[in-house]
Amino acid sequence: MQDQLEENTGRSLNPRYPLYFRTLICFAAAGTLVNAIQWSTPWHLDKALTLGLAAFLLVYTVIAYQISRSASPQNAANVRRWLSFTDTILIGMAIALANFSLLPSLLFVTMVQFNALTEGGGRSWFEHNTGLLLGTGGGYLIHEPALVVNADLNISAASLIGVFTYFCAHAFYTHKQLSQLKDSNRALTQEQHTSKMRTYKLSKYLPQRLWRAVTNGKEGELVTERKLLTVFFSDIKDFSQLTEELEAETLTQLLNSYLSEMARIAGQYGGTIDKFIGDAVMVVFGDDDSKGPKSDALRCVAMALAMRKRAREMKQEWYNKGISRPLQVRMGINTGYCTVGIFGTANYQSYTVMGTHVNLAARLEGAAQPGEILISHETWALIKHSVMCRDKGHVTVKGFSTPVKVYQVTDLRKNLGGQQSYLEDHAPGFSMHLDLDKVRNYDKDKVLQSLEKAAETLKSKVII
Template sequence: MMNAPADLRSASSCAGKALSADHPYNPVAIPPMPDYNGRILAYTATAVIIVTGVVQGAFPEWLLWLVAGALTWPHLAHLLTRRTFLRQSPRIRQKMLIFDCVVGGGFIGCIGLVAIPSVSVVLMLMFSCLIVGGIRQWLLGSGFLAAAAAAAVALIGPADNLQAPLLTSILAIFATGLYICVTAYYSHQQARALMLAKTQIQNQREQSIALSHKLSKYLSPQVWQSIFTGERDVRLETQRKKLAVFFSDIKGFTELSEEMEPEALTELLNHYFNEMSELALKYGGTIDKFVGDSIMVFFGDPTSRGQREDAFACVSMAIEMRKHMKIMRQKWRSQGIKTPLEIRMGISTGYTTVGNFGAENRMDYTIIGKEVNLASRLESLAEPGEILISYETFSLIKDKIMCRDKGEITVKGFGKPVPIYEVVDFRRDMGPNRSFLEHEHSGFAMYLDSDKITEKERESILAALEDAADRLRQEEDAS
């Protein structure tokens, strides 16, 4: 007379399929209680109530005709919902349950509102409505059941005695309890299966996230994020964009590689790349590749803050890299590396082709174009500790960064000589108000950036400087 918990079964089935798609087995899949079996159980219980009530004289004998209908309807409903056009009807389970409520209300009216059998039928129907469709289904089912019961009572009239015989009442209560217990058991099993499926899906999700983070080490964070958020498709495609392109390498690295063991050299290089990569990401650069001791970074893709800001961020990154090399040299010197490693850099701004290059099964997200060649050429021409930039870059940053004219160079791919400039420093840091000081000798190195020093660190630095000054004076007096 009513539907089994269909929505819960459907959700459990979907979760099971989702897991089975990724795994060869599904340990949490629980076979749900089908609508067909649930309806057979409910209508069989109703048939037992009818037969018992007729035998004990509580119901009129003509109700025995309903027994055949009660035993036949579950099979007919299964055929209609699985073999006919009704199977394509939306929310067919909810609609069939409404029909069951109408049938149940008609049955209650036919038995004349005899108390316990009527209550038993109502309990089975309302329990199913709540499980299948929640409060909305319960309200609809209650309305149709009450209307059908009222119509039947109006036609037939209430029973002379609303109290059913003891055996009829016991069987009605037992049948209702059996239906509710069986349905509740399957509902519990399916809810448990859903929780286990949710846990397994969550574990799979965490594993996928962990794997994606591992894979992200092979991509620039901006590119990785644009792919995993769906902003960019992984396919062979390129576009023309105006970018700021940066190249750098270490002067003296070749000589150092001949002096150091491969393991120590690898550790030094990885430390250098790690420090410089953090600075590139700090300023929003897209790290293209590492080649030997060289780094290639570009600004303006996949995200851009505008041509002027991209160029300024690129040059700002280069200036900070140059300053940071002084700190790294001090650390390397304390580790016994005496070769004075210097970084040299080149920056060019202009239109390049950016995107995925390669084959369908192996792609590389990079840039090509004459501006890339120009940046590489500027880097190779730069002196140790020098930053050379193209005229296009200079025109975008000259109001914030002091540069020095270095003349012109001839570059393959450019019809005319290319003006180049040397980056001196931020204009705000020029003159007596500059925030940093630097001084370096073979036995002494100092790098001071007062904007980054806290009050507590200031006291410690002053004490160290005073101690160093006193020692130098003592050695001078002794000599």
């Protein structure tokens, strides 16, 4: 019966444990049978049967252990069930040959119910009780039963000791199993935490749609398809020269700071970062959680404006750190149908966006002036009512046979006119950067005094 513990717990158990439990049960039954024999009476068949069953119970423990050890992994579960069924048959026969002694019978029946319910549930309970009834019936047929129920305590002593030892051993074994389960649970919890941290770290290197598909086991849904997307490219002008002027540690710190800010803004506007290429950033709108072509294009342009604004703020931060070369970012945006999917070899694959419209966005970024955002006519048609743009005419870009009509993004219409909150202008010897959203109320007078002083000084200055 105890062999079923391995099946139920799902853990690899010591093969000696079932032997220990079966040995205790069989020794208790054998002791009960020996005490039930009336040694003073002449020998007869019933006495021989009782003594023979007691001896067989002792030998049976060794036989059952050898059978359990030699069973193949495929048949181990069936072997355990049959051995448990045989256990209950032998116990039932022992109860009958012991003349249904009251206390031993109750103890053995209780033990059978305990094992059946704790080890296998309803199915095991039915099998064990069936074996118990068959064993009792068989013992009743081969043994002339006593008509009076025997409650002799001498007969009960062996069963009491054996069953008491059995329950103590079972309690010890259960405690050990619970301790092992607690340790396993702690290890599993730690492993899950580690797995979550690794998954979180992995998410930094993958597009969100690809990461969700991989973690949820839905890679098959990532089929190659055509989608209407808005693609954004940006890079830092003359970044190659900057790499030659700075130490590797300083360059790494500044570049990571810049890319982190750009990634934060992209996430704020719902963009999907496709890749970083050195200082260049590629962001896609419309692949993951699209809200329609018009909304995707508008969010992309709003993101570009926020990035340009933040880049101008970082330029001053870089200057304060001793980097005299200005941080000048160029940006290009285009809208069109692109191919989205997984590309690569059997050993290395990448989830990305490809197509002519992706190339055009990259070419527009290359054609833009420092601090300029160029968009294609397709993008302008979607956002013209919300964004003020300046017609830049046609430009010739590499890879396209005909010139491409482009527009320069000025700002969101809501930020212009009386509601304008961001002012910036530059000239030789002059630079102004005013963000009304960040000017604190108690600094307002100080800012006004500085502007008035600068204006008065400039008016009184004779410039030759």
